[in-house]
Amino acid sequence: MSQCLNPDCLHSNPEGCQFCQKCGSKLRLVERYYAKSILGQRGFGRTFLAVDDFKPSKPPCVIKQFLPQAQGTATLQKAAQLFDQEAQRLELLGKHPQIPELLAYFTADNRQYLVQEFIEGETLQQELDNQGAFTDNQIIALLKDLLPVLDFVHQNKVIHRDIKPENIIRRASDKKLVLVDFGAAKQVHSTSQSVTGTVIGSAEYCAPEQAMGKPQYGSDLYSLGVTCLYLLTQA
Template sequence: MSQCLNPNCLNQNPPNTNFCQKCGAKLLLAERYRAVKIIGKGGFGRTFKAVDEFKPSQPFCVIKQFFPDAQGTQNLEKAAELFAQEAVRLESLGKHPQIPELLAFFTQDNRQYLIQELIEGKNLQQELETTGQFNETQIWDLLNDLLPVLEFIHSQQVIHRDIKPENIIRRPDYSGKKGELVLVDFGAAKYATPNTLAVTGTVIGSAGYAAPEQAVGKAIFASDIYSLGVTCIHLLTQVEPFELFDVSENDWVWRDFLSSSISDDLGNILDKMIVGATKKRFQSVEEILALIKPDIFDSSRSEKQVSDFSPSASIPEVELSSEVGIDYGDLHDFLAAKKWREADIETARLMLKITHQESRGKLNIRSIDNFPCTDLQTINQLWVKYSNGKFGFSVQKEIWESFSNQTFYLTYEKFGDRLGWHSIIGWTNYDNLIFNVEKAPDGHLPAMFAMSGNWVWFMELGKLFSALIKRLKNCEI
């Protein structure tokens, strides 16, 4: 059949018809996309299953038509903006296998249309209604499958803002195994920058699944973590989220609705995903993955790797050697006394002195390229020795290389996240660094040598660190 797209008609026509037999409207969009049937309707318009007649295989796709229920000029303009925004977000996310691919976005007959890949299969709400409550293994599988997708979305500075069972579709797997999960419907997605995160935005999201801060227009990356956590407890209990939260106690009571017990490991992770206070919630997907997949996302490195850097192993003593006559006595004393801030400032001072950049006040790529290997080795070994393998250039190099298969921008941003130099609100002010070996992330120091003034300027620092990694390799550090 050929479905008419005129919102006032919607007549079903015989196959291969070019014009609606009832209203005369053109049935082909952009001379190639033919709607077959309506498969959904929401506040922004209708969704149609369609065929791409331009391709020889004539594959199925999805047509999203903007035809909002919103009333009033301001509401209509906002609805149109959000609809167009979905196209922008899908395009920016590229061709991730677990995100619908954007095929086209255009206007025809004064209506906006978005064409995207059709994701066959049932969504998780349909699965829940068909097969009942999910068990612990299914929830672990869900987290393992979806968290990397969410990590990718956030790395592109996008907050989904509408994660719920209906927006997670499982691809069919004809081998008898369940297929991978796909995250759909980016109509509510937001591009997150320090400026957009600092202001109150549109209140959007699905009731029960939206985090408290999102409900007042302050969505952050951790808001998606909250929604995914609520999705998990809904699937575990088959009870609506509102009923899983005790308003009088201001606390979740989802365990009261479990038909079978779950492990403390899973329970504790879910609890931290759905806590209302954002500072007590997981701040990033990487934090959760570090618990679920410690062999891949291990922020503290293995015992063997740490022992390789420990003072009692490969570097019991450090020779304060220098190719250019630098006195490392003060740096040694600061580090031995665990005075991390003073040691960091002294490191930056010495590096500027070694490279003759004192008047400029910061390093550049050329100065890094020519940094004496002996001095680089001495500074690194002092930091590694007295931090017991937690701080130092070699630690930073190891973290950088763990992301080396990514794009430069993604490598550098993930690097900043792991070192604690970067967060959802941008790059960290120097005064907000953590000068405590117990609390700071691995590789957190030294830091001042890489900072421009009090703030990290990400592009300059990214290039600087890329040059430093290359120099460390050349110096066999």
């Protein structure tokens, strides 16, 4: 199937169609990417499972479409800024094997798009739902796997700001943990940690200083700690 990317349509079309049968929109994004299905929607973005038609193997990828829902110019401007920053953070963090690679970032049909590597696997939230509470040994293994990734992020002067079970995927191919969703990430400058900024993140995992708009590198460790407690206790 080919998923229409028009937010007002989203019709699923038979394989091989070049244009949406319902609204007539072109189905291949920038003549390269075909959306196959909707993965989800939250915040200011909708994500699609897609195919890179420029590569012989037609590998899967993820298209994230900026989809502002809120009212008010200031809110929309902030949302657009965060979407742009997510692309910048992914590019800055390069090709770490446990962070999705940025493949493209562009504007098409007056909408912003980000294309990134598709990570096949289950989130830790899905694992918890399917298998129940984690054991002590599972949490120790989680920390050994994820702390070096977080250290890499911080070494590149980035604070993730939204670490939680839904944003950690266990990759199916090698069972390694992958840190995803850098939409809330913040790049740290020499003066920025002393300046109060926008409060971003999931409240139940958010460190006190982050809740006051002053996230630190340690705020990510706090969120990871809360994540581990939740996985251990389901509470």
